[in-house]
Amino acid sequence: MRMPDQLDPAAQKKRLKALETQAKEAQRxxxxxxxxxxxxTQFLSNISHDLRTPLAAIITHAEILREGMLGELNAKQxxxxxxxxxxxxxxxxxxxEILTYVRGESDQITLSPMEFSITExxxxxxxxxxxxxxxxxLTIERLNGDELPSVNADRDxxxxxxxxxxxxxxxxxxxxGRIWISLSRRGKNAEELMVEVGDxxxxxxxxxxxxxxxxxxxxxxxxxxxxxxxxxxxxxxRKFVELHGGTIWVExxxxxxxxxxxxxxxxxPRD
Amino acid sequence: MAARILIVEDxxxxxxxxxxxxxxxxxxxxxxxxxxxxxxxGSAGTIDIMLLDLSLPDGSGLDxxxxxxxxxxxxHATLAMTGHDDSRTRRAxxxxxxxxVLVKPLPIGELLRQIERRLA
Numbered sequence: 001m002r003m004p005d006q007l008d009p010a011a012q013k014k015r016l017k018a019l020e021t022q023a024k025e026a027q028r029x030x031x032x033x034x035x036x037x038x039x040x041t042q043f044l045s046n047i048s049h050d051l052r053t054p055l056a057a058i059i060t061h062a063e064i065l066r067e068g069m070l071g072e073l074n075a076k077q078x079x080x081x082x083x084x085x086x087x088x089x090x091x092x093x094x095x096x097e098i099l100t101y102v103r104g105e106s107d108q109i110t111l112s113p114m115e116f117s118i119t120e121x122x123x124x125x126x127x128x129x130x131x132x133x134x135x136x137x138l139t140i141e142r143l144n145g146d147e148l149p150s151v152n153a154d155r156d157x158x159x160x161x162x163x164x165x166x167x168x169x170x171x172x173x174x175x176x177g178r179i180w181i182s183l184s185r186r187g188k189n190a191e192e193l194m195v196e197v198g199d200x201x202x203x204x205x206x207x208x209x210x211x212x213x214x215x216x217x218x219x220x221x222x223x224x225x226x227x228x229x230x231x232x233x234x235x236x237x238r239k240f241v242e243l244h245g246g247t248i249w250v251e252x253x254x255x256x257x258x259x260x261x262x263x264x265x266x267x268x269p270r271d
Numbered sequence: 272m273a274a275r276i277l278i279v280e281d282x283x284x285x286x287x288x289x290x291x292x293x294x295x296x297x298x299x300x301x302x303x304x305x306x307x308x309x310x311x312x313g314s315a316g317t318i319d320i321m322l323l324d325l326s327l328p329d330g331s332g333l334d335x336x337x338x339x340x341x342x343x344x345x346x347h348a349t350l351a352m353t354g355h356d357d358s359r360t361r362r363a364x365x366x367x368x369x370x371x372v373l374v375k376p377l378p379i380g381e382l383l384r385q386i387e388r389r390l391a
Contacts, residue, residue, distance in 0.1 A: 052354050056376035057284035060292065063379045069295040092376070099355060112358040156358075 045102040048095045059088040094230050101232045104239045111154040119145045122181050125162040136175045145183030157240040164233040165197040165260045173201035198259040204252040213238045274319040274390050275299040279309040281328055306330040313339045318346035320386055325353050333367045348389035
């Protein structure tokens with residue numbers, strides 16, 4: 001007896017042919033999407049690179065004026081020109097973030113490991129961010145870590161990760177708040193270094209713990225959002241940490257501050 | 272006599288800004304927008320400092336340094352300029368004989384300090 005859902009050979013053949021056509025169509029669509037994605041990545045890379053040159057010229061001209069090389073400025077003029085320099089610098093940082101991301105996308109990022117002291121690096125990034133923190137009366141402290149051994153990692157990339165986490169903490173913590181960096185070893189044989197960057201800021205809802213590490217994602221992506229940026233910072237930080245064989249995550253509660261953590265194996269990273 | 276700086280860079284926006292900066296700082300400034308122009312200028316007279324952009328319309332900035340060195344006309348110091356600091360580019364520049372690699376745009380105070388230091 002024939003089962004009701006069984007097809008006769010002719011119908012089976014027809015259905016198979018239809019499925020084959022659909023599969024071919026899907027493959028074509030995937031190939032086209034991949035090629036468009038590659039074009040978009042290339043476009044982002046080119047445009048970011050091309051934006052840098054005129055911007056660099058604007059910043060240099062404004063600095064020449066600000067430093068009084070073409071004649072002394074009064075205080076108001078200097079403030080205004082400083083605004084051009086600072087705005088230009090901020091724009092440049094965003095362009096550089098896009099370029100870093102694009103290079104990562106096209107797998108152009110490799111590690112250049114070296115031995116260095118993690119506490120010295122943390123202190124350096126802390127000092128670099130001090131002026132920005134001071135504007136909001138925030139404190140940035142390193143709580144511990146003097147006894148830690150040196151790490152073998154890509155110093156520039158870890159500097160980028162720390163700079164991003166501390167920069168975010170400054171951005172999202174209200175005036176008078178506190179930011180701290182805590183360093184410890186963990187794992188069965190203390191084989192991992194764990195870095196915590198914490199703040200007393202506005203916090204992140206649990207629903208967004210994953211989202212914030214995704215490319216182009218921002219918790220508030222509306223044009224009227226109070227904090228602007230590329231939405232790439234944490235995605236790049238995750239990429240850099242994972243390239244070292246580590247992991248990055250956040251623990252937070254809305255209104256109660258955030259604690260970002262990342263780990264690094266203390267042995268030689270993958271090259 | 273004022274020290275002579277050769278700026279090798281194909282963007283007039285950048286060379287205009289540097290020209291104002293270096294002339295105000297008291298240096299003589301020469302500009303080359305291509306590998307060919309840079310080799311011509313570098314071969315014609317003594318250059319104290321060469322600021323060298325790496326990507327030029329007719330080749331790599333490092334070709335300029337290589338050719339000038341081969342002709343015995345290498346500048347007193349060459350500072351490579353690049354848009355992004357990656358260790359591979361840095362290594363290639365230092366291996367080619369550059370004194371340092373600067374990431375554009377360097378704050379002008381730092382740029383002038385770098386140049387003074389190489390001239391000292």
